[in-house]
Amino acid sequence: MSLHDPFDSTRAIARCNCGHHGSQAEHDASLQETEALNQRVLQTTVMRALFPEDGERRKFLSAVGASTAWAAISSLIPFGTLEAMAQEKGSLEKKDLKIGFIPITCASPWIMADPLGFYKKQGLNVSVVKTAGWALIRDKVQNREYDASHMLAPMPLAMSMGIGSNPMPINVATIQNTNGQAITLHVKHKDKRDPKMWKGFKFAVPFEYSMHNFLLRYYVAEHGLDPDKDIQIRVVPPPEMVANLRAGNLDGYLGPDPFNQRAVYDEVGFLHILSKELWDGHPCCSFGVPADFIKQNPNTFAALYRAILTAAAMARDPKNRSLMAEVLSPANYLNQPKTVLEQVLTGKYADGLGNVKNVPDRADFDPFPWYSMAVWILSQMKRWGYVKGEVRYKDIAEKVYLLTDARKRMAEIGMAAPKADYQKFKVMGKEFDFNKPDAYINSFAIKRS
Amino acid sequence: MRSLTLKAGFISVLLFLIFIGAWHMATLPKESAGATGADAEYAALMGKGAEKSGGFPPPLEVGKAFVTYLSDPFYDRGPNDKGIAIQLGHSLARVGLGFFLAVLVAVPLGFAIGMSPLLYRAFDPFIQVLKPISPLAWMPLALYTLKDSNVSGIFVIFICSIWPMLINIAFGVASVRRDWINVARTLEVNPLRKAFLVILPAAAPTILTGMRISMGIAWLVIVAAEMLVGGTGIGYFVWNEWNNLALPNVIFAITMIGVVGMLLDMIFGRLQKLVTYRE
Structure with missing residues (x-):
């Protein structure tokens, strides 16, 4: 060991940071x-x-x-x-960063990175700023008020393609969380567990370009309802969902936690189904960074990357989940009762129907940005008419999702990363082949394209 | 007169007590029916037994919120959680700046419009169209073009406070008594002197009325604007507590908004009294 004990009286103390040099x-x-x-x-x-x-x-x-x-x-x-x-660990171009987040449990890892000092360890001074809704996140990123931001996984794809905003290349550095969402229904619908009975229901999703929107559409369409005609889907910011459910403005929502569990806690709703039961391991939110920020600040970006991944590794460990609930509960972060957060993060929860359930992977934080996830998202954007014409699925996915970088950075901090770039998965029992997204879309009866 | 104030004060206090009493009676905890029979674990997860906000909060809980927030108004626990005084400070700074900019524009423009019937007619259609637009409707446009949420907030305050001021100044200036203008004219007073020494004092009460209305509107709008944009300010505070469905804190914030609004109005009321004259 080159660094000598500074309490040793027989030796001269090291004069520099590493201890190898005289000064x-x-x-x-x-x-x-x-x-x-x-x-x-x-x-x-x-x-x-x-x-x-x-x-x-x-x-x-x-x-x-x-x-x-x-x-x-x-x-x-x-x-x-x-x-x-x-020069991976070269000097940081920018040390003071502003990162936006929506107060939901999806954002847990990188909120936690603040009190746990993961940003400081990388030499960054990051302030994580609570934001009122996804449209505002989009605008603040476009206005460069935020250097990087918590984004829904489809948002960087939509923004890069210029759908719903001016085109601005945004990259997905990591997926932020997997699973962790649910369909919540109003307590008055306890007897309407079959989606076929949902005709005329008013549902909410957090944003048009969200997994919530695509999963809800997928789910009702599989049960024979046309999401554009038979039900109403509104965009409501997550924090306002419970209040709207209580007021009877909504019959239910596919929303992010803690607002599903919060509806149960406040006895206005019950958990109809977890998003995990629709597609186990589906992505939800992502770590979105503007492409020009990466170009201008490669070292800062690398440092931020390591901090975020360290946080993800910490958040994946079930042992840490109770602690996370405790740290995230105050007003500066999620501003929610601790027991609600604990139920979401540990997966031992009350479902609002009188049962205690135990689903340890109800919420997970797998950071790996599979290209196949992006292709599925694009296929749903095409299916519901958000994009028209031919879509170059793989080109867009590989341009927006930084899978190679993620793999490299994960190796740097000793996280195991999968070797493949694409993988097959099942959504509600139906296999998705990432090589044939158009055939996949055509196999559905209810679609807009 | 003295006894009248005393009586009025007495009735005010009585009304307040009745209000609190009624509130207390209405929010008395009900016997929870569902809890019996359910197993203990489920009840614990549902937060039974713990302090939990069920329905509308009773006055005692709201009182507690008042004590906690007012006893430490300047705390700063990170970018998303600051004391009530800091939040109010942010809101007041935004309102102040937006309002000041509106004054800078409205006063010269209002004088010009008021003194010239030609300009009055020329500007009238624009003012009539722009006046009824809800200031918050400008928000998306402002965010998009100004590219800064804080500046957008200030712009919204500016745009909402300019119209009442402009209209009142123009009206006040236009309706200065003809006799006084004619006297100034016979004495061959130059236009600038006429504006400052004859028209300004004569129109001052109307101008201040316009400002008072504007300030009232600006204070109404800032809360909504901050709820939209977030970050800091009393509007953000309300929004953040709404996230948590923490009604006692929301009620506390509402009261603070009311008190500050009243103080602002009182300041302009005083100013108005200072410039009022008797003919």
């Missing part, structure tokens, strides 16, 4: 040396790739001169960018 100045100088070395290594690698035969390289250099060769090669190969990518 901080020496430490900095050697750091610069490392950077120069990195650059050299990179250049050597590129030259070796261009000229497998060293004789060729020498001939080329002596013919055109070193500086011309450098200019010619660097016009083809972006050395600067490569260096930025190579």
Whole structure:
């Protein structure tokens, strides 16, 4: 160990951060040396790739001169960018960040990252700002008031394609949470558990471009109801759902927790079905970052990435869930009774019908952004007419979802990441083949396209 | 006169006590019927036995909210949870700035319109169309073009407070007694002097009435605007407590909004008295 015990009287105390050098100045100088070395290594690698035969390289250099060769090669190969990518832990371009969130349990990991000091550990000073609704999140990201934000998984796809807003390339760095949603119905509908009896019901979803909207549509359509004709689907911000359910404005909603459990707690609703029972492991929210922020601040982005993933790893551990409920309960974060949050996060909950249920993976926080998830989302956007014409599913998915980056960063902090980019899964028992999204859409009886 | 104030005060207190009493009676805890029979675990998960907001809160609970928030008005627990005084400060700053900008625009424009019948007619159709637009309807447009939620909030205050002021100033300036203007004219007073020394004092009461109305509207609008935009301010406070369905805190915030609104109105009432004259 290079760092000596600072309480040892027989030794001189380390004068720099790492303990290897006599003074901080020496430490900095050697750091610069490392950077120069990195650059050299990179250049050597590129030259070796261009000229497998060293004789060729020498001939080329002596013919055109070193500086011309450098200019010619660097016009083809972006050395600067490569260096930025190579220097993972280089200096942060921006330290003070503003991140928006909606007060729902989906946002738990990165809210937790604040009190647990995960951002500070990466040298970032992040303020997580509570926001009133998804449309406002979209606007504040477009206005650059937020550097990155909690977003619904379909939002970056829609925003990048310019649907429902001006086009602005947004990337999904990680999925924020999986499962964790539910269909809640008003207590007066306790005897109407069959969706076929829901004709004329008024439902709410948090946003048009949300998994909630697509899952609710899917669910009722599988039961023979046309979501555009037989029921009404309104956009209501999650925090206002319970109040609207109580007032009788809504018959139910497919909403994010804690507002499903909160309706049970306030005895105005019951949990009809968990979203996990529709598609186990479905994505819900994501960590959305504007593409130009990533380009301008590669090191800050990498640091933020590590912090978010550390938080996800922490949140996945069932042991931490009770603690999370405690930390998230105050007014600065979710502002909800602790017992409500605990029921959502631990999966031991009252369903509003008099039963205690135990579903440990009711809410999970798997961060891996599968391309196949994006393809499914796009297929539903097409199915319900949010996008018209031909959709290049895989191109868009691979452009918006940063799966390769996520895999790399997960490896950095020692998280296991899947090797595949796409996977098949089942939604309500029906298999989704990511290679044939159009055939998938055509296999449904109720659709808009 | 003295005894009248005393009597009125007595009746006010009595009304308040009756109101609180009625409220207390109406929100007395009912015997919970459903709890019996259900097993203990379920009841615990439903928050039975614990302090829980069921229905409308009784006055005692609201009183507790008053004590907790007023005893520590300046706390700051992160960006999303600040004391009531800080929240009110944010709201007042927004209202103040928006209102001040409106004054800057409305006073010169109002004078110009009031003094010139031609301009009055020319501007009239625009004012008539823009006046009835709900200030919050501007919000999406403001957010989109101004690209800043805080500036948008201030803009909304500006746009809602400008019309009553403009109309009142123009009206006040236009209806200054002809005799006084004619006297100024015979004395060959230059237009600037005429505006400041004759018209301004004569129209001041009407102008202040306009400002008083504007301030009232601005204070109404800021709460709604902050509920939409969020972040800071008393409107955000109400919204945040609504999330938690914490009605005692909402009632507390409503009372604070009322008290501050009353104080603002009283300030303008005083100013109005200062400039009133007798013919």
